[in-house]
Amino acid sequence: MSGFDVHEHRHALKQLRDAGETSLWENRGEVACPACGDPFIRLFTTRQKATRFPSNDGSRFCLLRDGDAIHVFRH
Numbered sequence: 585m586s587g588f589d590v591h592e593h594r595h596a597l598k599q600l601r602d603a604g605e606t607s608l609w610e611n612r613g614e615v616a617c618p619a620c621g622d623p624f625i626r627l628f629t630t631r632q633k634a635t636r637f638p639s640n641d642g643s644r645f646c647l648l649r650d651g652d653a654i655h656v657f658r659h
C-alpha cells in the first residue's frame with residue numbers, strides 16, 4: 585500500500601479547508617479509502633506532529649501514515 589495523493593483524486597474531492605499544514609476534503613465521488621477499501625465521506629490531512637480533530641458522532645475513522653503526513657478518513 586502506498587500513500588494517498590489528493591491531487592490524483594482531485595476531480596472527485598472538494599476542498600473544504602486549507603490551513604497550510606492541514607486540509608479538509610469532501611468525497612463527492614466514490615473514492616475508496618486506502619485503508620479499508622470503503623468509500624469515505626471526508627478526508628483530513630495533516631503534516632503537523634500532533635493534531636486534534638473535532639469530537640465526532642460515532643463515525644468510523646481510518647488513518648493512513650504517508651511519509652510526513654497523516655490522512656484521516658471519516659466514514
Ligand SMILES: [Zn+2]
Nearest residue numbers: 617619620646
Ligand atoms: Zn477506511
